[in-house]
Every structure is written in C-alpha cells, then in structure tokens.
Amino acid sequence: MPQASGYAAQSAKSPLGPFSFDRRDAREHDVVIDIKFCGICHSDIHQARDEWGGSIFPMVPGHEIAGIVTSIGSGVTKFKVGDKVGVGCFVDSCRTCAECVKGEDNYCLVGMNATYNGREKDGTPTYGGYSDHIVVDDNYVLNIPDNLPLDAAAPLLCAGITLYSPLKHWNAGPGKKVAIVGLGGLGHMGVKLSHALGAHTTVLSQSLKKADDGKRLGADEFYAMSDPETAKKLAGTFDLIISTVGVAMDYGQFLSMLKKDGSLVLVGAPEDVSTFHSFGVIIGRKSIAGSMIGSIKETQEMLDFCGKHNIVSDIEITPIDKVNEAYERMLKSDVRYRFVIDLATLKA
Numbered sequence: 001m002p003q004a005s006g007y008a009a010q011s012a013k014s015p016l017g018p019f020s021f022d023r024r025d026a027r028e029h030d031v032v033i034d035i036k037f038c039g040i041c042h043s044d045i046h047q048a049r050d051e052w053g054g055s056i057f058p059m060v061p062g063h064e065i066a067g068i069v070t071s072i073g074s075g076v077t078k079f080k081v082g083d084k085v086g087v088g089c090f091v092d093s094c095r096t097c098a099e100c101v102k103g104e105d106n107y108c109l110v111g112m113n114a115t116y117n118g119r120e121k122d123g124t125p126t127y128g129g130y131s132d133h134i135v136v137d138d139n140y141v142l143n144i145p146d147n148l149p150l151d152a153a154a155p156l157l158c159a160g161i162t163l164y165s166p167l168k169h170w171n172a173g174p175g176k177k178v179a180i181v182g183l184g185g186l187g188h189m190g191v192k193l194s195h196a197l198g199a200h201t202t203v204l205s206q207s208l209k210k211a212d213d214g215k216r217l218g219a220d221e222f223y224a225m226s227d228p229e230t231a232k233k234l235a236g237t238f239d240l241i242i243s244t245v246g247v248a249m250d251y252g253q254f255l256s257m258l259k260k261d262g263s264l265v266l267v268g269a270p271e272d273v274s275t276f277h278s279f280g281v282i283i284g285r286k287s288i289a290g291s292m293i294g295s296i297k298e299t300q301e302m303l304d305f306c307g308k309h310n311i312v313s314d315i316e317i318t319p320i321d322k323v324n325e326a327y328e329r330m331l332k333s334d335v336r337y338r339f340v341i342d343l344a345t346l347k348a
Contacts, residue, residue: 006131038129039064062129145307152312255280
C-alpha cells in the first residue's frame with residue numbers, strides 16, 4: 001500500500017502534527033490525485049476537537065480538495081492523467097437506496113462515506129485532504145473547470161455547494177429576494193452565488209464592518225442585525241433567508257422578515273440549541289428547513305456554474321505547518337474569507 005504524508009489530530013485535545021499513513025492501492029475504478037490545495041472548513045475544527053462527538057482518531061481532516069490526476073484504474077473513462085479535479089465531503093455512498101438512485105447521494109439512507117472521519121465500506125477509516133495524495137472512486141471525483149485556479153476553487157467543494165444547493169432548491173433567481181445571514185466562509189459564497197443566479201441579494205450581518213466587502217461580492221443591500229430597527233424595516237421582505245452562522249440564536253427576527261410562504265434555511269451548525277416561537281411560522285405559512293452540502297451531480301453542476309461565471313472563494317493561503325494557527329484565527333473570524341492549505345509546503 002502506498003504511504004501518504006499529512007497532518008493529523010491524534011486526539012481531541014492535541015494540535016495537528018505530521019502523520020504518515022497508508023492509502024489503498026488504486027483499484028479498477030479509482031483515481032489517484034496529487035493534492036495541491038485543501039480548504040479549511042469550520043467543520044474540520046469541530047471534528048478534530050470532537051465537538052460533535054464520535055470522532056475517529058488519528059484524524060486527517062480536509063474535504064475541500066483540489067489537485068491533479070496522477071494515475072487511473074483500468075476501468076476509469078471519465079478522467080485522465082493531468083486533469084484538474086476535486087473531492088468534496090464524501091467519497092462513497094451505498095448507491096442502491098432510494099436517495100442514491102434519485103441522484104441525491106448526499107442524503108444516502110445508509111449513510112454516505114465521509115472523506116475524513118468516516119469509514120470505507122470495509123470499515124477502514126477515511127483520511128482527508130491535509131495530505132499529499134488521495135485515492136477515490138471515480139464516481140465521487142469532480143472536474144474543476146480549466147479557468148478556475150485550484151487554490152481558490154478548493155473551498156467550492158464544501159462552502160460553494162453548501163450554499164448553491166439551497167439557493168437552487170428554493171429557486172433563487174430573478175424576481176426573488178434572498179438574504180444571507182453572516183458574511184464569513186460560507187456567507188461570502190452565498191452572496192456571490194445568489195448574485196450570479198440573478199436574485200436580489202441582501203446580507204444580514206451583526207454589524208456594518210463588512211458592508212463594503214458585501215457590496216464588492218455582489219450584495220445589493222447590507223444591514224446590521226444589531227440595529228433593532230433592521231427587523232422592523234425588513235418585515236415581510238424576503239422569499240428566502242439562508243443562515244450560515246454557527247452560533248445559537250432566536251430565529252424569530254428572521255422569520256418576521258420572510259414573505260408569506262418564505263423559507264428560513266439553516267446551513268450553519270451551532271453546538272447549542274436555537275429557538276423560535278411557533279407563531280413565527282404559523283403566521284404566513286413560513287418554513288424553517290435545513291440543507292446539507294449537495295449531491296455529486298449537483299456539485300459538478302455548481303462547479304460548471306462557477307466556471308461559467310468565474311466564481312471562486314476569497315482565500316488566504318497558509319502553509320501546512322501553520323494549520324493550528326489558522327484554526328485559532330478562524331475561531332476569531334480573522335480571515336477573509338477562507339483559509340486554503342498549500343500542500344506543496346508538506347512536500348518541501
């Protein structure tokens with residue numbers, strides 16, 4: 001089995017550090033990818049620190065993977081050596097349940113096989129993109145458009161699809177008013193994608209500190225939720241509100257800003273419990289819903305859309321040996337807007 005190098009958390013309380021491990025030999029339908037860049041997702045921190053429970057150690061995080069194909073199995077026809085490719089949040093699914101057959105494999109009823117902190121079908125732990133290479137079944141590998149730089153495209157594999165999927169599902173587009181709650185790693189992608197889809201796009205942030213950035217990214221309007229007049233002013237305004245924030249809150253103020261039949265969709269995952277009053281949804285036939293990444297098919301659709309509109313993430317590159325510092329800065333919201341690890345620094 002080929003040896004891989006990466007960075008891993010050995011326990012919930014340990015910093016990430018150098019780690020060597022085995023990758024499987026390429027099988028008939030496998031693609032071997034030389035990882036060039038890997039985005040840092042907030043869920044990497046949650047899982048490396050076992051904040052959601054059930055973490056598998058040692059853990060090599062990373063599910064925003066961008067790289068180059070170095071070899072393919074004999075049965076692979078969709079990819080060739082030298083292709084720019086990506087790997088997102090999962091590397092397999094059961095393929096036979098109703099959701100997989102419908103093409104919504106991210107909602108696999110058996111449970112999708114996560115790119116890291118998961119297990120292959122044979123029980124082997126999965127290791128993610130904070131590493132030099134990865135071996136993935138070709139059904140779960142994605143083409144990255146040639147015009148998109150690999151470093152800034154990497155976060156599209158999680159942050160991008162996490163916002164694209166609900167925007168598409170709830171029909172964001174011309175004539176629709178969309179609000180994105182929070183302008184961070186997820187939120188800034190929501191603004192770019194909503195704008196490109198043609199929706200009137202508003203950012204709802206805690207303050208006006210990022211207002212100029214919001215307008216630069218494509219927001220039509222920007223409001224501070226710390227201003228008690230904001231919710232009153234925007235009452236009954238939006239068809240769709242997507243909350244990207246990872247802290248618990250009272251959703252009542254956002255429900256009041258929805259039109260009749262509007263939806264508040266949650267993509268952030270707070271550790272604590274959020275609240276709302278039942279009348280907030282009863283009056284106006286409103287909905288609170290959730291959305292989890294996207295299928296492989298939809299992720300490819302998103303990448304193609306981003307290629308057509310030249311959409312990538314706003315990033316800061318970090319060397320692998322600074323990943324622990326990057327984690328701490330992320331917790332302080334000290335990045336505009338997504339850290340991406342340059343894996344050349346691992347191989348140097």
